[in-house]
Amino acid sequence: MDSGPSHNLPPPPVSQSSTGPSPKQPGSGGFFPRTKEGYREFLKTEFWRELRDSKFKLNPKCEFPGCSQWANAAHHVFYRPNWEDARITDLISVCDAHHQQIHHIQKPAPPPSYADVEAAKAKLFAEMNERINKRFDRAERARRKAVKRLRRWGNGDGANVRW
Numbered sequence: 001m002d003s004g005p006s007h008n009l010p011p012p013p014v015s016q017s018s019t020g021p022s023p024k025q026p027g028s029g030g031f032f033p034r035t036k037e038g039y040r041e042f043l044k045t046e047f048w049r050e051l052r053d054s055k056f057k058l059n060p061k062c063e064f065p066g067c068s069q070w071a072n073a074a075h076h077v078f079y080r081p082n083w084e085d086a087r088i089t090d091l092i093s094v095c096d097a098h099h100q101q102i103h104h105i106q107k108p109a110p111p112p113s114y115a116d117v118e119a120a121k122a123k124l125f126a127e128m129n130e131r132i133n134k135r136f137d138r139a140e141r142a143r144r145k146a147v148k149r150l151r152r153w154g155n156g157d158g159a160n161v162r163w
Contacts, residue, residue, distance in 0.1 A: 064102075074091045
């Protein structure tokens with residue numbers, strides 16, 4: 001009578017669901033949400049560590065143009081719909097300095113507040129008015145100078161001009 005398998009291996013673990021791989025496995029359909037917290041959780045996985053280490057073995061130096069430092073950061077240049085579907089071709093190896101520079105460049109500037117916009121408009125209008133006033137003052141000074149000259153010397157026929 002056969003009472004079961006003849007090997008001494010333990011039976012396979014019984015999974016809670018029979019729908020496929022564990023959700024934390026790569027390619028499982030997006031267990032980690034597309035948020036900063038989900039990304040941080042993904043960066044703690046063994047899959048990410050292996051992917052990053054493979055990239056460092058492939059490109060041990062910083063891939064930033066003109067840099068020859070050793071790479072110690074892997075930067076995503078392309079994000080897949082699910083974090084777990086990341087590929088080695090989605091990454092570049094960079095040194096810490098260039099990784100920070102890349103993230104600084106990529107951050108969009110926050111939109112200005114209403115008060116900032118109004119202050120900038122007020123400053124612009126004040127500068128414009130100042131330029132207009134200077135131009136007007138220059139023209140006014142030239143006009144007054146011409147009038148003074150005409151009054152002093154007349155209009156050419158010997159008579160003084162009164163305006």
